Amino acid sequence: MTVVLGVIFWVCAVAAVVTGVAVFRVDSMARATFALLASFVFAAVPLLLLGLSYLGVLVILMMIMEMVVMVVFMIMYMMNPAGLEPMSMVHNRKGALAIAGGTFVVLATGVLVVEWPQRRAGPPSDVTFALGTALMGSHMLVMLVIGLGLFATIVATVVLAHPRGRYDRFGDDLSRRPADDPIRGGSRR
Amino acid sequence: MVSAVTQAPVWTVLLVPVLLGALGFGGAAFARVLDARADGRGISMAVLAAPLAESGRLLLQQRRAVIASDRLLARTGVVLVPVAAVLAALVVPLGGSTAGDLSVGVVWFNAMEVVVWAALWMAGWGTNSVWGLVGGYRFVVQGLSYELPHMFALITVATGAGSLRVSEIVAAQDGLWFVVWMPVAFAAFLLSALALAFSGPFDTATGGDIAGGVLAEHSGADRLLLLVGRWLLLAAAAAMAVPLFLGGGAGPLLPGWLWTLVKAAAVLAVLVWIRSRTATVRMDRFATFGWMVLIPLTLLQALVVALVVAAEGV
Numbered sequence: 001m002t003v004v005l006g007v008i009f010w011v012c013a014v015a016a017v018v019t020g021v022a023v024f025r026v027d028s029m030a031r032a033t034f035a036l037l038a039s040f041v042f043a044a045v046p047l048l049l050l051g052l053s054y055l056g057v058l059v060i061l062m063m064i065m066e067m068v069v070m071v072v073f074m075i076m077y078m079m080n081p082a083g084l085e086p087m088s089m090v091h092n093r094k095g096a097l098a099i100a101g102g103t104f105v106v107l108a109t110g111v112l113v114v115e116w117p118q119r120r121a122g123p124p125s126d127v128t129f130a131l132g133t134a135l136m137g138s139h140m141l142v143m144l145v146i147g148l149g150l151f152a153t154i155v156a157t158v159v160l161a162h163p164r165g166r167y168d169r170f171g172d173d174l175s176r177r178p179a180d181d182p183i184r185g186g187s188r189r
Numbered sequence: 190m191v192s193a194v195t196q197a198p199v200w201t202v203l204l205v206p207v208l209l210g211a212l213g214f215g216g217a218a219f220a221r222v223l224d225a226r227a228d229g230r231g232i233s234m235a236v237l238a239a240p241l242a243e244s245g246r247l248l249l250q251q252r253r254a255v256i257a258s259d260r261l262l263a264r265t266g267v268v269l270v271p272v273a274a275v276l277a278a279l280v281v282p283l284g285g286s287t288a289g290d291l292s293v294g295v296v297w298f299n300a301m302e303v304v305v306w307a308a309l310w311m312a313g314w315g316t317n318s319v320w321g322l323v324g325g326y327r328f329v330v331q332g333l334s335y336e337l338p339h340m341f342a343l344i345t346v347a348t349g350a351g352s353l354r355v356s357e358i359v360a361a362q363d364g365l366w367f368v369v370w371m372p373v374a375f376a377a378f379l380l381s382a383l384a385l386a387f388s389g390p391f392d393t394a395t396g397g398d399i400a401g402g403v404l405a406e407h408s409g410a411d412r413l414l415l416l417v418g419r420w421l422l423l424a425a426a427a428a429m430a431v432p433l434f435l436g437g438g439a440g441p442l443l444p445g446w447l448w449t450l451v452k453a454a455a456v457l458a459v460l461v462w463i464r465s466r467t468a469t470v471r472m473d474r475f476a477t478f479g480w481m482v483l484i485p486l487t488l489l490q491a492l493v494v495a496l497v498v499a500a501e502g503v
Binding site for chain 2: 064072
């Protein structure tokens with residue numbers, strides 16, 4: 001069984017790196033995005049191997065949704081015109097190379113230098129719960145409130161940044177129906 | 190009385206595509222029957238076998254491709270649709286046994302069904318056709334409109350059962366099915382089942398107004414996989430409604446596995462009936478409905494269930 005798990009880990013590790021490299025080798029934003037998605041999915045499998053099934057499946061779920069939304073924007077902004085011309089993900093070659101190399105050296109040094117703890121007992125029955133407790137500890141409530149605050153901030157920022165308010169849509173006395181919208185959709189039409 | 194759901198031997202995984210295929214074929218044949226009745230045609234064996242005949246025709250049809258199409262993405266997307274449906278159905282218990290009793294079965298079902306977002310977009314983009322591209326984008330908008338109510342419906346069920354494991358969700362419905370006290374979640378689940386299978390009123394991704402959308406430039410085996418995948422998805426969602434809301438294999442007289450099949454077929458029949466009886470919903474309208482109506486309603490449903498669970502726990 002350990003051998004099988006080892007094989008799965010290494011296959012996924014290599015595949016995650018290969019698809020990660022592919023992100024910068026392909027000439028299409030669509031391919032780059034889905035190569036990145038593949039890389040993330042391969043990186044999620046080791047979580048499943050650790051018994052963190054909730055986190056592993058959740059990473060796969062969220063990454064798919066995120067990358068599908070991402071591909072829309074990346075094609076819109078980075079490919080021209082409308083994604084029908086080839087493109088490259090590589091920019092600022094020298095600077096990027098220095099940053100990537102530096103990051104790799106720092107992380108690799110960390111892996112080798114840090115004194116990793118020895119396992120003293122077997123894994124707990126509910127690994128996900130144990131991980132949550134270990135990461136958050138007594139700050140769980142604080143983190144949840146911060147999460148709500150962050151979300152409210154996002155919503156508030158979008159509302160404030162939006163150039164058209166209700167007076168633009170419904171008129172000065174808010175009585176215009178249907179609303180005057182530049183594109184179809186929107187509420188109360 | 191519900192018999193406890195247990196993990197079946199590994200080989201039963203092979204049964205999942207067979208049963209799902211049979212259920213999906215039943216749905217496709219029933220849709221043809223409804224179409225024939227709506228057209229005033231008689232119902233014959235030819236009508237019932239029409240999905241098979243169409244499959245045979247598509248298998249023999251030569252595949253064509255537009256110049257500079259992205260075949261890798263298109264093929265990946267096309268194959269992923271039926272594969273995702275089968276993987277999603279893996280956690281659906283048949284009576285007292287299940288092929289995959291995952292501890293996070295509900296999340297797994299959700300993740301596999303979201304694979305279709307990526308798959309349809311890739312299948313649409315990859316053909317290098319404006320119709321396919323528009324269809325793919327439409328499905329992303331649709332996904333953003335149905336997914337949150339869908340997730341809230343799943344979360345409501347998980348809250349009611351206190352578990353993400355499908356077998357424990359079935360066990361929690363011993364006595365009172367979830368459909369009775371979570372009707373809003375059930376309705377949202379049925380709506381999103383049609384939407385995730387891009388069928389019925391939610392078929393703008395493959396709409397006639399964009400020459401078939403994602404399907405426009407797919408022919409032969411590619412087209413067959415997309416169409417089969419769509420029916421498998423609808424069948425998988427209908428089958429999943431049984432353990433989530435309808436008490437799994439619970440029922441008098443008949444054995445559990447038969448009850449599961451009967452209930453799944455009934456849910457699928459309702460979905461197919463809605464599909465045949467409703468006009469296509471414009472995506473901007475559905476986006477508004479999803480965010481302004483479905484999300485608040487499903488959130489309220491989740492709140493009610495959470496309060497009931499909390500009160501029981503006190």
